[in-house]
Amino acid sequence: xxxxxxxxxxKKQFPIRTxxxxxxxxxxxxxxxxxxxxxxxVGLVGESGSGKSTTGLAVLRLIEPSGGAVxxxxxxxxxxxxxxxxxxxxxxxxxxxxxxxxxxxxxxVGQILAEPLVLHGLAQGRxxxxxxxxxxxxxxLGPEHVxxxxxxxxxxxxxxxxIARALATKPRLVVLDEPTSALDxxxxxxLLNLLRELQAELNLAYLFISHDLAVVSHLAERVxxxxxxxxxxxxxxxxxxxxxxxxxxxxxxxxxxxxxxxxERQRIVLSGEIPSPLNPPSGCxxxxxxxFAQDVCRQEPQTLRSYAGEHGVACGRAFEGAxxxxxxxxxxxxxxxxxxxxxxxxxxxxxxxxxxxxxxFEERPCA
Numbered sequence: 001x002x003x004x005x006x007x008x009x010x011k012k013q014f015p016i017r018t019x020x021x022x023x024x025x026x027x028x029x030x031x032x033x034x035x036x037x038x039x040x041x042v043g044l045v046g047e048s049g050s051g052k053s054t055t056g057l058a059v060l061r062l063i064e065p066s067g068g069a070v071x072x073x074x075x076x077x078x079x080x081x082x083x084x085x086x087x088x089x090x091x092x093x094x095x096x097x098x099x100x101x102x103x104x105x106x107x108x109v110g111q112i113l114a115e116p117l118v119l120h121g122l123a124q125g126r127x128x129x130x131x132x133x134x135x136x137x138x139x140x141l142g143p144e145h146v147x148x149x150x151x152x153x154x155x156x157x158x159x160x161x162x163i164a165r166a167l168a169t170k171p172r173l174v175v176l177d178e179p180t181s182a183l184d185x186x187x188x189x190x191l192l193n194l195l196r197e198l199q200a201e202l203n204l205a206y207l208f209i210s211h212d213l214a215v216v217s218h219l220a221e222r223v224x225x226x227x228x229x230x231x232x233x234x235x236x237x238x239x240x241x242x243x244x245x246x247x248x249x250x251x252x253x254x255x256x257x258x259x260x261x262x263x264e265r266q267r268i269v270l271s272g273e274i275p276s277p278l279n280p281p282s283g284c285x286x287x288x289x290x291x292f293a294q295d296v297c298r299q300e301p302q303t304l305r306s307y308a309g310e311h312g313v314a315c316g317r318a319f320e321g322a323x324x325x326x327x328x329x330x331x332x333x334x335x336x337x338x339x340x341x342x343x344x345x346x347x348x349x350x351x352x353x354x355x356x357x358x359x360x361f362e363e364r365p366c367a
Contacts, residue, residue, distance in 0.1 A: 003035035011067035028054040030229040041206040043220030051229040052209045056175045093166035097178040099158035103150040110146035116168040135164040156187040173205045228285045235311030245313045250326045
């Protein structure tokens with residue numbers, strides 16, 4: 001299947017002033033490559049500061065890339081004119097992490113959703129109001145929310161409005177930048193299920209950015225693990241989570257709390273601090289914290305290579321068989337999905353008990 005999005009050697013550098021007349025490039029994203037197929041979700045995970053959000057912004061040209069190519073439906077959008085990009089915006093949308101910051105506080109929900117419809121000439125007159133209400137119903141909100149302002153909604157409702165705004169232009173690709181990080185687990189489960197329903201209904205492609213491996217395992221078919229601006233492991237989510245080959249991926253998975261998921265004796269504690277992207281280490285960028293690093297790791301940069309099928313690893317030691325297998329009591333993807341579903345079921349059961357048997361859950365606006 002041809003990818004709807006193909007990112008090739010994407011780079012983003014920010015000039016940082018380090019002296020009176022001196023600027024040093026901060027390499028936030030340095031040679032990232034991956035693909036997203038139509039109707040597929042690709043997860044992008046890593047520690048804070050790894051370059052995940054910058055990658056998502058650069059893919060949509062919300063910030064200008066410093067190098068590389070971003071092909072959407074075969075067209076390199078990094079070379080597109082401003083007029084062409086405005087047309088492409090209909091097919092490329094983003095849902096931001098904090099909806100309270102991304103939604104205009106001076107506009108009502110109806111005005112927020114009407115804005116992209118009018119801007120792109122997709123509706124006019126009475127049709128704008130009709131499509132606004134239809135968008136709200138699609139994200140499980142009602143017409144009573146049309147006249148409310150963002151501060152009058154709960155966190156989950158605000159994020160639903162953000163999703164509805166992204167859907168207004170009927171996009172093909174949506175970049176989701178940690179859309180559930182500010183929500184509790186019960187609302188997370190509802191939002192994730194909504195995203196899956198919308199994807200199946202509209203054949204949407206998602207680039208899902210998150211530091212929460214449980215959420216990524218619940219939603220993504222494939223996952224890319226980022227460290228210091230580069231992808232160190234990529235492949236099917238279940239395979240990467242159940243059999244990680246890069247030491248950094250192993251460390252991320254071992255840091256997840258919960259004795260039922262991982263034996264405490266198998267936890268990996270990384271030494272040292274994350275290097276500065278202003279002065280990244282030579283060779284493999286992870287070698288300063290890797291317990292298996294050798295001289296060759298400090299000298300030669302590591303590139304993503306196919307380990308088995310679609311599973312790629314940027315670690316020469318993994319190909320040498322020097323990285324021991326990561327012992328997991330049960331598959332992380334299955335365990336995480338079960339945990340989310342259990343939390344959702346318990347929430348619905350409590351809500352049904354309070355409502356005298358009614359099982360429908362409806363978020364209520366803050367006072």
